Amino acid sequence: MHNEFRYGRWKILCFVFADIVSLLLASILSLWLYLLNKDINYSIKSHFSVIIPMIVIDLAVTFFFSTLRRALRWREKREVYESARHVVFSLVFLGLYLFITKSGPDFSRAIVLLTYGFDYLFLLAFRISLRQIMTRYMKRESTALLMTTNRFADEGIKELKNLGLDVRYLYLLKNNNADKVNDIPVAKDVKEAAAVICWEMIDKVYIYGLDHQMIPEYLMDACNEMRIMLQWVDFNYKVLEIKRIKHQDPKYGALMFLEGERDIPFPIRRVYWITETDAEMYRGSHAHKLNCQLLYCPYGKIDIILDDGKEKTTVTLDRPEKGLLLMPGLWREMVWRDQGSILCVLASEYYDENEYIRDYDEFLAYSRKSGKEEA
Numbered sequence: 001m002h003n004e005f006r007y008g009r010w011k012i013l014c015f016v017f018a019d020i021v022s023l024l025l026a027s028i029l030s031l032w033l034y035l036l037n038k039d040i041n042y043s044i045k046s047h048f049s050v051i052i053p054m055i056v057i058d059l060a061v062t063f064f065f066s067t068l069r070r071a072l073r074w075r076e077k078r079e080v081y082e083s084a085r086h087v088v089f090s091l092v093f094l095g096l097y098l099f100i101t102k103s104g105p106d107f108s109r110a111i112v113l114l115t116y117g118f119d120y121l122f123l124l125a126f127r128i129s130l131r132q133i134m135t136r137y138m139k140r141e142s143t144a145l146l147m148t149t150n151r152f153a154d155e156g157i158k159e160l161k162n163l164g165l166d167v168r169y170l171y172l173l174k175n176n177n178a179d180k181v182n183d184i185p186v187a188k189d190v191k192e193a194a195a196v197i198c199w200e201m202i203d204k205v206y207i208y209g210l211d212h213q214m215i216p217e218y219l220m221d222a223c224n225e226m227r228i229m230l231q232w233v234d235f236n237y238k239v240l241e242i243k244r245i246k247h248q249d250p251k252y253g254a255l256m257f258l259e260g261e262r263d264i265p266f267p268i269r270r271v272y273w274i275t276e277t278d279a280e281m282y283r284g285s286h287a288h289k290l291n292c293q294l295l296y297c298p299y300g301k302i303d304i305i306l307d308d309g310k311e312k313t314t315v316t317l318d319r320p321e322k323g324l325l326l327m328p329g330l331w332r333e334m335v336w337r338d339q340g341s342i343l344c345v346l347a348s349e350y351y352d353e354n355e356y357i358r359d360y361d362e363f364l365a366y367s368r369k370s371g372k373e374e375a
């Protein structure tokens with residue numbers, strides 16, 4: 001629950017307040033009904049002495065059992081379950097309290113049961129109404145959360161701005177502790193990202209340039225529970241400058257490096273390289289369904305011809321620090337321009353011949369189906 005309090009604080013307080021009001025109303029109503037029966041001799045004082053523990057238990061259950069976790073966004077069906085969970089836990093803990101303090105006999109069990117019965121109905125009604133009011137009157141249109149890595153945050157924000165979307169929050173996978181990027185707050189972890197989506201009433205979650213393996217399951221489940229669509233703002237390929245450190249003394253050369261999941265948006269599962277090649281040699285003629293790759297040429301010159309099913313582009317790898325990031329669904333051919341040039345590849349997937357498309361017509365059909373040609 002603590003993550004929730006960083007965002008939408010007063011909206012949560014409204015829900016907590018509604019919970020307490022519902023408990024008080026339920027308690028008064030059940031007492032009134034109970035006392036309608038004139039033959040019953042019941043101490044109103046003892047009834048009120050238990051109301052304070054009831055409220056404390058109610059707050060503790062909300063906090064420790066997170067019964068408000070995604071309350072603002074989840075389906076009404078889910079509310080039926082969560083309110084029941086809240087009431088059952090409260091009832092159990094109140095029972096324990098009465099048992100431990102031995103105050104059970106002063107207090108009518110019928111009233112307790114009646115109170116929690118009414119509490120359930122009021123809770124459900126209040127929470128559903130609050131949600132409707134908040135969604136109707138407080139929602140800002142087109143609020144978006146962008147999920148990407150530190151390396152791609154700036155580009156992703158620009159890309160969404162071009163689409164007319166306002167990025168309000170970021171969730172950066174493998175974040176190196178950035179609090180803000182371009183003045184946009186960054187959710188610290190996946191739980192906080194889910195809390196932002198709920199309490200800041202985020203409309204859309206965009207994913208920029210991330211391999212499917214990097215999307216945390218927790219966030220996918222949370223979005224699903226809150227009926228938020230995950231949408232990909234994707235690129236097919238990108239030319240990257242690999243970080244390079246040149247030694248002050250030229251005889252020691254230069255060192256280049258990159259990190260999986262940070263500089264490139266995928267974990268590195270496989271590395272391969274192609275050597276001993278003749279000039280004007282062709283390889284390739286295939287696409288991948290899943291594999292993301294980073295290609296670079298540490299020695300020589302190689303043309304990479306890319307085809308998205310609609311148009312062709314050529315990227316020439318002729319410097320060791322020039323990297324070509326390829327997302328799945330691109331047909332490629334490689335042409336060795338200089339003899340002995342070396343092609344190195346970092347890949348997101350283990351080798352699996354079934355995820356290759358080696359037939360061009362099949363590639364065109366696949367690309368049409370997956371909508372890649374529209375990207």
Ligand code: T46
Binds near residue numbers: 272
């Ligand atoms: C790519 C370009 C840039 C394996 O057994 N394991 C492996 O990890 C790889 C990469 C290949 N192979 C076998 C499969 C074939 O029997 O090696 C043989 C040659 O592979 P292929 O014809 O796919 O080679 P290229 O140069 O056309 O393509 C390779 C990669 O396969 C491909 O992913 O993007 O380099």
